[in-house]
Amino acid sequence: MNHRPGFVSATGIVIAVVLLLGVLAWTLAKGPVLFSSGPLNAAAKGPALGGVTNHADLAGDCGACHPAPWSSRTMADACLACHQGVGDQIKTGKGIHGGLAGMRSSPTCRGCHPEHHGANGALTVLDPQSFPHDVTGYSLSGHERTAKGARFTCADCHPKDLMSFDQAICADCHAGIDAGFMKQHEATYGKDCLPCHDGGPLDGANFDHSKTSFKLTGKHAAVACDKCHPEARSLRDFQGAPQDCYSCHAEDDEHQGSFGQQCEQCHTAESWADATFDHAVFPVNHGGDEEKATCETCHPTDVKTYTCYGCHAHTEGNVRDQHEGKSIAELADCIRCHPGGRPAGD
Amino acid sequence: MRSRSRELWYALVAIVVVTALYLIAYLQAGAFPSASGLVGHGIGILGSILMLMTATLYSVRKLLTEARWGSVAAWLRFHMVTGLVGPYMVLLHTAMKFQGLAGLTMLLTVIVVISGLVGRYLYTAVPRTIDGAGGATGGPDPERRRDKLAAQRRAAATWHILHVPLTWALFAAAFVHVVAALYYATLQR
Numbered sequence: 027m028n029h030r031p032g033f034v035s036a037t038g039i040v041i042a043v044v045l046l047l048g049v050l051a052w053t054l055a056k057g058p059v060l061f062s063s064g065p066l067n068a069a070a071k072g073p074a075l076g077g078v079t080n081h082a083d084l085a086g087d088c089g090a091c092h093p094a095p096w097s098s099r100t101m102a103d104a105c106l107a108c109h110q111g112v113g114d115q116i117k118t119g120k121g122i123h124g125g126l127a128g129m130r131s132s133p134t135c136r137g138c139h140p141e142h143h144g145a146n147g148a149l150t151v152l153d154p155q156s157f158p159h160d161v162t163g164y165s166l167s168g169h170e171r172t173a174k175g176a177r178f179t180c181a182d183c184h185p186k187d188l189m190s191f192d193q194a195i196c197a198d199c200h201a202g203i204d205a206g207f208m209k210q211h212e213a214t215y216g217k218d219c220l221p222c223h224d225g226g227p228l229d230g231a232n233f234d235h236s237k238t239s240f241k242l243t244g245k246h247a248a249v250a251c252d253k254c255h256p257e258a259r260s261l262r263d264f265q266g267a268p269q270d271c272y273s274c275h276a277e278d279d280e281h282q283g284s285f286g287q288q289c290e291q292c293h294t295a296e297s298w299a300d301a302t303f304d305h306a307v308f309p310v311n312h313g314g315d316e317e318k319a320t321c322e323t324c325h326p327t328d329v330k331t332y333t334c335y336g337c338h339a340h341t342e343g344n345v346r347d348q349h350e351g352k353s354i355a356e357l358a359d360c361i362r363c364h365p366g367g368r369p370a371g372d
Numbered sequence: 373m374r375s376r377s378r379e380l381w382y383a384l385v386a387i388v389v390v391t392a393l394y395l396i397a398y399l400q401a402g403a404f405p406s407a408s409g410l411v412g413h414g415i416g417i418l419g420s421i422l423m424l425m426t427a428t429l430y431s432v433r434k435l436l437t438e439a440r441w442g443s444v445a446a447w448l449r450f451h452m453v454t455g456l457v458g459p460y461m462v463l464l465h466t467a468m469k470f471q472g473l474a475g476l477t478m479l480l481t482v483i484v485v486i487s488g489l490v491g492r493y494l495y496t497a498v499p500r501t502i503d504g505a506g507g508a509t510g511g512p513d514p515e516r517r518r519d520k521l522a523a524q525r526r527a528a529a530t531w532h533i534l535h536v537p538l539t540w541a542l543f544a545a546a547f548v549h550v551v552a553a554l555y556y557a558t559l560q561r
Contacts, residue, residue: 037536039540041537042541045541046548061473088556
C-alpha cells in the first residue's frame with residue numbers, strides 16, 4: 027500500500043524548483059517583465075515627461091508606476107510624479123482633473139487611463155454614459171441620444187480631441203433640428219451658448235420658469251423672454267432680472283408715483299384694472315353711499331399721507347370748531363383719536 | 373450511456389453552463405471580461421480551486437483504502453471532470469491574453485490537460501488483464517499476449533511520469549502568477 031499520495035513526485039518538485047529559479051533569473055536580468063499583462067503604449071508623441079516620451083520607454087522599470095502595495099505611495103502619486111500639469115489642475119481645482127478630483131468619490135487615474143493594451147493602445151477610454159461630465163460645468167442629461175436616435179459619442183461634440191470644445195458645433199446640430207428658431211435665438215442672444223446653457227435638466231427646451239423665484243402668472247406668461255431680460259447674455263444676467271413691479275412698469279404708472287412703487291399691493295399680473303387693496307387701517311366705505319371716496323379723496327398727494335379735509339363734512343373750520351376747548355395738539359392726524367373714522371368716545 | 377464516457381458528459385454540461393454565464397458577462401462588457409475585473413478574477417479563482425481539487429483529492433482517495441467516501445472509480449471521474457472544467461474556467465479567465473508568465477501558466481495547463489486526456493485514452497484502450505474488455509492482444513499465444521500487455525502498461529506508466537511532474541511545474545508557475553498579480557494589480561492602491 028502506498029504511503030504517499032500519487033501527486034507527490036520528486037521529478038515534479040525538481041521541475042517546479044527549476045521553473046522558479048528560471049523565473050527569478052529572468053526577472054533579475056530583465057526586470058519583472060514576465061509579469062506584465064501586455065505591452066505598454068509606445069505611440070504617444072510630445073514633450074518628454076519624467077525623462078520619457080511614452081510609457082514603453084520605461085521598459086523594465088515597473089516600479090515607476092507600480093509602487094509596492096505596502097508603500098505609502100499610490101499609483102496616482104506615481105502618475106503625478108511625471109504628469110505634473112495634471113497635478114497642478116488637481117491642486118488648484120481647475121480643469122477637468124480639478125473637477126474630477128473634487129468629486130465626493132473621485133475616480134483613480136487608471137479608471138479612465140488604462141495601459142498594457144499594446145503599443146497603440148488607447149490611453150484614454152471614456153464612456154459618455156458613465157463619465158461624470160457635470161464636472162466640466164456642462165451636464166449631458168439632455169444629450170443621451172441624437173435627433174436621429176443614436177447614442178451620443180464623445181466625438182459628436184469633440185471631433186478634434188476630448189480636451190477641446192468649439193461652441194459652433196452646437197448650432198450645427200440645433201440648426202439642423204430647427205433652423206428658424208436657431209436664427210431668431212442667435213439674433214436675440216448671440217452665438218455664445220455656454221454662458222446660459224448648462225445642459226442640465228432645466229436647460230433649453232426643458233426650461234420651467236415656475237422653478238425660478240419668479241412665477242409667470244397672468245399676462246406675464248405670454249411676454250417674450252427678452253422683454254423682462256433685455257440684453258441677457260448669461261445665466262447670471264437672467265437671474266439678475268429685477269423682480270419688483272416698478273423696474274419694468276414705471277412707465278405704466280397712472281398714479282405717477284403718488285401711490286408709491288409697491289404696485290403689487292393693489293394689482294396682480296392678471297390686469298391693471300382689477301385692483302384691490304386691503305385698507306384695514308381705515309374703512310374705505312367711510313362716508314357711506316352718499317359720497318363714494320376715491321383714493322385721491324383722502325390721499326391727494328401720495329399714499330403715505332392722508333387728510334380728512336377732502337370731504338365737505340370735514341373742513342378745517344368745522345373740525346376746529348368741533349374740537350374747541352379740547353387740548354388737541356395735532357388736529358391733522360385725526361385717526362389717532364378717531365380710528366375707523368368713528369366719533370370720539372366710540 | 374456507456375459508463376466509460378460519463379465524466380466527459382458531466383464535464384460538457386458544466387462547461388456549457390459556465391459558458392452561458394460567461395456569455396452574459398461578455399455581452400454586457402462588449403469584450404472578454406478582463407482578467408482583473410470581478411468576473412475575470414472570480415472565474416480564475418474558481419477554476420484554480422477546481423484544479424487544486426483535481427490535483428489532490430483523487431490521489432488522497434486512493435490512499436485511504438478504508439474510506440467510504442465514494443469508490444475510487446467515482447473519484448477518478450471527479451478528477452477528470454474538475455480537470456476539464458477547472459482549466460476551461462482558467463482559459464476564460466485569461467481573456468485570451470497569453471503574455472509572459474500568465475501565458476506560460478496557461479500553456480502548462482493545456483499540456484497537462486492534453487496529457488490527461490491522452491492518459492485516459494491509454495488506460496481505457498489497454499486492458500488490465502488478458503481477458504479485459506477491449507479485446508485480446510498479441511494473437512492466440514497467451515505468453516505473447518501477456519508480454520505485449522505488459523509493454524503497453526509500461527507505455528501508459530510513462531505517460532504518468534509526464535502528467536504529474538508537469539502539474540508541479542504548472543502549480544509553481546500559477547503560484548508565482550498569483551503572487552505577481554496580487555502585487556502589481558489586485559493590491560495596487
